[in-house]
Amino acid sequence: MADNGRKAETVTLTIDGREVTVPKGTSLLHAAESVGTEVPHYCYHPGLTAPAQCRICLVEVEGAPKLQPSCVTMAADGQVVHTDSPAAKRMRQGVLEFYLVNHPLDCPICDMSGECKLQDYVFDEGRERGRGREPKRVFGRDDFGGDVLYYGDRCVMCTRCVRFMDEVARDSRLTVVERGSRAVIDTFFDRGLEGASFAGNVVDICPVGALVSKDFLHKARAWDLDHTPSICPNCSHGCNIELHTRDNLVQRLKPRENQEVNGHWMCDYGRANYEWLNRPGRLEAPATGRGSDRRTADWKEALELLFGRLAAAEGDVALVGSARCSNEALAGLGALGDEMRGRTAQRVFRAPRAADEVPLPGFPLLVRRRDLVPNAHGAGLLGFQRCGDDGGEGGLDEVAAHGEVIIVLGDDLADQDGDFGANASLFVYLGTFESAAAGNADFVLPITTFAEEDGSFVNAQERVQRFQQGLRPPESARPAWLVLGALVAALRGEKTPDSAPEAFARLVAAHPAFEGLSWEAVGDAGVALGAEAAHG
Amino acid sequence: MAISVKVMRRPEAGRTSYMRATLKGMSLTFRHMVRPTKVTLEYPEEQPELSPRWRGTHRMEVHADGRPKCVACGLCPTVCPANCIRLVGGEDDQGNRYPIVYEIDEFRCIFCGMCQEVCPVEAIHVGQHFENAEYGRDRFVYDLDRLMEQDHPTTLLWDPSDPRSE
Numbered sequence: 001m002a003d004n005g006r007k008a009e010t011v012t013l014t015i016d017g018r019e020v021t022v023p024k025g026t027s028l029l030h031a032a033e034s035v036g037t038e039v040p041h042y043c044y045h046p047g048l049t050a051p052a053q054c055r056i057c058l059v060e061v062e063g064a065p066k067l068q069p070s071c072v073t074m075a076a077d078g079q080v081v082h083t084d085s086p087a088a089k090r091m092r093q094g095v096l097e098f099y100l101v102n103h104p105l106d107c108p109i110c111d112m113s114g115e116c117k118l119q120d121y122v123f124d125e126g127r128e129r130g131r132g133r134e135p136k137r138v139f140g141r142d143d144f145g146g147d148v149l150y151y152g153d154r155c156v157m158c159t160r161c162v163r164f165m166d167e168v169a170r171d172s173r174l175t176v177v178e179r180g181s182r183a184v185i186d187t188f189f190d191r192g193l194e195g196a197s198f199a200g201n202v203v204d205i206c207p208v209g210a211l212v213s214k215d216f217l218h219k220a221r222a223w224d225l226d227h228t229p230s231i232c233p234n235c236s237h238g239c240n241i242e243l244h245t246r247d248n249l250v251q252r253l254k255p256r257e258n259q260e261v262n263g264h265w266m267c268d269y270g271r272a273n274y275e276w277l278n279r280p281g282r283l284e285a286p287a288t289g290r291g292s293d294r295r296t297a298d299w300k301e302a303l304e305l306l307f308g309r310l311a312a313a314e315g316d317v318a319l320v321g322s323a324r325c326s327n328e329a330l331a332g333l334g335a336l337g338d339e340m341r342g343r344t345a346q347r348v349f350r351a352p353r354a355a356d357e358v359p360l361p362g363f364p365l366l367v368r369r370r371d372l373v374p375n376a377h378g379a380g381l382l383g384f385q386r387c388g389d390d391g392g393e394g395g396l397d398e399v400a401a402h403g404e405v406i407i408v409l410g411d412d413l414a415d416q417d418g419d420f421g422a423n424a425s426l427f428v429y430l431g432t433f434e435s436a437a438a439g440n441a442d443f444v445l446p447i448t449t450f451a452e453e454d455g456s457f458v459n460a461q462e463r464v465q466r467f468q469q470g471l472r473p474p475e476s477a478r479p480a481w482l483v484l485g486a487l488v489a490a491l492r493g494e495k496t497p498d499s500a501p502e503a504f505a506r507l508v509a510a511h512p513a514f515e516g517l518s519w520e521a522v523g524d525a526g527v528a529l530g531a532e533a534a535h536g
Numbered sequence: 537m538a539i540s541v542k543v544m545r546r547p548e549a550g551r552t553s554y555m556r557a558t559l560k561g562m563s564l565t566f567r568h569m570v571r572p573t574k575v576t577l578e579y580p581e582e583q584p585e586l587s588p589r590w591r592g593t594h595r596m597e598v599h600a601d602g603r604p605k606c607v608a609c610g611l612c613p614t615v616c617p618a619n620c621i622r623l624v625g626g627e628d629d630q631g632n633r634y635p636i637v638y639e640i641d642e643f644r645c646i647f648c649g650m651c652q653e654v655c656p657v658e659a660i661h662v663g664q665h666f667e668n669a670e671y672g673r674d675r676f677v678y679d680l681d682r683l684m685e686q687d688h689p690t691t692l693l694w695d696p697s698d699p700r701s702e
Contacts, residue, residue, distance in 0.1 A: 108609030108656045109633040141631070218625040218633050221610040 013079035028070035028081055029057055037083050040092060040121045042158040042207045044071035047264040047363070048167055054158050056095045056121070060085045067091055089125065096126045102136045102181055104153045112209030114222030118156060137181055144174075145192025146199050147214050147268065152184040155210035161185060161202035168265065168362030169198045185210070197358045197368065200268040204254060213252065215272065220244075220251045228470030229256060229524055231457050233324065233450055234270040235354075236371035238459030240526070241266060243451060243470040249278045250451060250471065258525055261463065265360060267368045277471070281433055283446035285476040290427075290440050299478065306428065306443050307490050310336075313426050315404025316345035320396065321384045322410030323351040323373035325480060326455030327464070327514075328500055329447075330375070330382045331507035332484030333409045339491040346399055349384045350411060351376050352392035369460045374450070378458035381513045381529075396420075409480060410447065413437035430480055446477040453479035454500035456522060458529065464517060465526030588692045591647040592665035594640050595690055596683035597658060603628075604684055605659035608635040612651035612660055620644035621651065638680040642668065649693050661690035 009024040015032050022031045027050075029039050042054035050071045058067035062080040067088060070081075082088060099118060107113040139152030162174045162185065173193055177186040193199040203213045225244040232239040232253065239262035242254045253274050255266040286302035287294050297305070319337045321330050330349075337344040351373040358368035376386070388395030393415040399406060400416060403423045409430045413420060416437035421427035429441035432449055450457075452473035456466045481503040486496040497503040501519035508514045513529060521527055577584055586592075597605045608625030624637040649662045665688035670676060678686075694701065 108611070109607045113609070218608065218627055221614070223614065224610065 011075050011077045011079075013075050013077065013081060015081045016083055022075050024075075026075045028059060028061075028068070028073045028075055028079075031075045032059070032070065032081070032083055039070050039083050040117070040125075041071055042117060042156050043160065045160050045163075045205055045264075048160060048163045048205075051159065051163070054095075054156065056092055056099075058088060058091050058095075059083045060088045092121070092125055093127065096122050097131070099156050100126070100130060101132055102153065103156075104136060104138075106154070110151075110154065110209035111212045111217060112154075112206070112222070116209055117207035139184060142184075142186070143192070144187055144199075144211075145194035146196060147272065148193050148199060148203060149212050149214055149217065150185060151210050151212065154208050155185060156208050157183055157185075158207060159185075160205045160207070161211055164202055164205055165196075165199070168201075168360065169196065170361035171196055173199070174202070197267055197269070198265060198360050200271045201255070201265045205264070216252045220246045225251060226470065227254075228451075228468050230451065230467040230470060231374060231459075231465050232266060232270040233374045234273045234372060235267075236323075236369045236374060236376045236460040237262070237367055238374055238457055238461075238463070238465050238526075239266040239270060239366070240465065241270075243274075245470050248472050250274045260365070260528075261459070261461070261465075261526065262366045263363045265363060265366055267358060267360070267366075269358075269368055277449055277451050279433070282474045282477065283431060283434060283444060284474055286446065287444040288442065290442060294444075299476070302443060302445065303483070303486060303490075306445075307487060309426050309442070310340060310405075310487060311491065313405050314341055315425055316342045316402075317405045317407065318346040318399045318402045319344060319348070319384075320399055320406070320408040320411050321347070321349040321379055321382075323349050323371070323376040323379045324450065325375065325379075325410040326450060326453070326467075326500075327375065327378045327382065327458060328455050328503040328507055329409060329480035329484065330379055330384060331510065332481050332488060332503065333407065334382055334384075335488045335506075335510060336407065336484050336491075339488055340405065342405060345402070345404075347384050348387040348395070348399070349376075349379045350388035350392050350395055351379075351386060353390040355390075367460075371460070374459070375457040377460055377462060378456075381458060382507075382511060408438075408441075409484070430483060432477070445483055446474065447480040447483060448473040448477045452477070453481075455479070455481065456500075456504060459526075462529045463526050464514070464522050464529060466519070466522050466524065586664045586666070588664075590664045590666075591649045591662040591691050591693075592688070593642055593663055593668055593686065594645075594651070594678065594683055595661045595663045595686040595688065596638070596680065597661065597690075598684050603632075604635065604638070604680060605657050606635045606638060606680075607633050607657055607659070608638075609633075609656060611654045611656065615650045615654045617648060617650065618644050618646045635680060638683065640678050640683065642676045642678055643673070649691060652691065653693055662693075663688045663690050665689075 010021050011024050012021045015035050016037060018035050020031055020035050032039050039057045041057040044050045052069040052072045057070045059070045060082040061068045142150040144150050165174045166172050173187055174185055177184055203211045224246050228243040230241050230243045232241045240256040240258040242256050243250055244252045244254060253271050255262060255264060257264050285296040286299055287296050288302055288305055289295055317337050317340050319333055321333055351371055353370045354372055357370055360366040400420045405426045406421050406424045407428045412431055412433050413435050418436055418439045420437035421440040427441045428443045429438040430445045430447050432447060438444055450467055451471045452469055454469050456464050458464050485503055489496040497506060504519050508517050599605055608623060610623060613621040613623050620641040622639040623635055625633055626636040628634045652661045
């Protein structure tokens with residue numbers, strides 16, 4: 001769009017009797033949305049081009065000879081639009097009836113049931129009973145490879161999936177085969193979607209249950225799932241996602257729209273890696289003592305003991321953080337190091353790195369980054385240095401042999417053996433899972449994963465983004481910002497932070513890189529570091 | 537307002553005959569001796585006749601090949617007001633959706649019959665059955681096999697001649 005310094009032009013039109021002013025170039029569908037009217041649509045998707053082929057978004061425009069597809073008709077001055085006139089309604093009912101000619105109506109066994117647009121629209125406006133007498137044509141299902149299954153009978157031929165692969169993934173692997181009622185979506189010969197990096201998005205954009213995820217197949221009903229806004233934990237791009245949870249287990253990850261970060265999309269790698277959040281074998285209770293002296297304690301007892309040891313500890317401190325931890329937790333660990341009497345000798349984290357980045361050609365902002373952890377940038381900003389190799393292993397030899405104070409946060413030390421920290425005068429392990437290397441720890445404190453707490457990450461674009469609690473943690477696990485915040489507060493003689501926003505406020509006060517940020521300003525969409533200061 | 541008192545007129549003491557009332561009572565006794573009306577049901581030799589809408593413990597219908605008719609759509613656990621149905625869906629070797637786990641806690645169940653009403657494939661039914669005694673509480677969580685084994689008649693939740701109550 002050419003912008004010659006003029007004010008953005010607007011047009012004023014009437015939709016369903018209500019006057020609305022929208023920028024020039026807005027489609028009728030979006031204009032109607034701004035007055036709260038959802039015009040049914042299948043082929044139109046805000047992230048794709050609009051071919052206007054599904055014919056269900058037709059609306060009546062006064063003066064036009066025929067009904068107009070609202071997804072491609074641009075709003076014009078003085079237009080009078082009726083989305084709910086008898087003509088528009090009759091047309092929608094007719095179009096829906098055509099969609100149901102061959103639709104199997106197998107909602108009870110369809111994974112999309114409950115979030116299906118065909119179901120919604122037919123329930124709203126469709127006929128109560130079908131009039132079809134002929135048998136429906138049957139295709140059965142087709143394995144498209146990767147994580148995608150195709151049920152041809154349910155398909156409404158909106159071609160969103162074909163257009164996604166053509167326009168956004170720029171990897172034309174899907175096409176429409178045959179014509180008329182025999183038309184199906186198919187792959188080319190024996191080459192399917194396997195190996196494609198963003199193909200999982202076709203499942204999200206399918207308005208009906210034609211494309212379903214193999215991983216999610218028959219796992220849960222859509223209406224049983226709780227949706228929690230979160231951040232993808234699988235690379236440092238930090239795609240905005242929703243955790244879909246049931247029975248305190250993550251069932252799937254879905255992208256959440258954020259045009260600054262990931263648009264409507266997310267990568268298949270991020271989508272598939274959530275099982276670690278459901279892994280059993282979590283640390284259940286705080287424990288004190290090494291080896292055979294190990295016994296469980298309650299939090300009060302453990303923290304009081306630990307506080308006494310920390311306040312008395314003299315030697316140098318080695319801090320091992322993790323880029324899977326929130327900013328608040330890492331800042332708390334750093335602050336604890338600062339408050340101790342000894343010098344902070346080491347302040348490191350380890351993170352696995354992929355060999356290369358995987359960009360999404362049609363939406364260049366979205367890149368599967370090399371760092372396969374969510375908060376590598378946050379850890380860097382908070383003063384932690386990366387160590388170890390690209391597998392996220394090694395690099396801890398110096399820490400392992402450290403003779404004084406070692407504090408490990410969130411790193412499960414999977415590659416370390418039972419000698420880790422054997423010489424340490426004080427070894428504190430804050431983690432989520434049991435670890436062989438924590439055998440020498442004087443204190444083992446269970447903390448929550450990112451899905452079980454509120455907090456924030458900094459992504460590779462240096463953007464601070466918040467995530468929310470979606471799961472109930474094991475009974476005794478506490479957020480790391482709370483545990484570390486309590487210790488720091490006790491050493492400083494101040495009040496313990498009682499919430500994640502409070503912990504974030506303390507982080508902002510202590511770290512100039514975060515200057516000017518507030519929990520509210522970060523909001524659900526996140527905010528770029530430095531942007532706030534520039535505006536303010 | 538004054539309370540109105542009704543004064544009963546009774547015969548004087550010692551001047552009453554109960555003969556007429558006794559004969560009236562005995563006539564009923566003798567009438568029943570000749571033409572008895574039986575009320576007591578000699579259970580368990582005799583079984584009561586249950587109403588067609590009697591709602592007892594559940595029963596899962598099966599296909600001819602022995603598979604449960606349930607397609608694990610999840611509507612019955614959703615509609616159940618007592619939250620007594622546990623369902624885990626899956627796919628069998630022929631690609632059909634079926635319940636891997638289907639359990640009903642009959643103690644928790646309130647026998648409202650909504651599971652039967654909501655079922656799109658007429659798989660789960662409440663039954664015309666009331667003899668549910670067991671030796672332990674744990675036996676009251678009926679699993680899929682048990683529900684398929686039940687063979688009592690199922691409940692008619694509506695009148696078959698007027699299914700939509702019109």
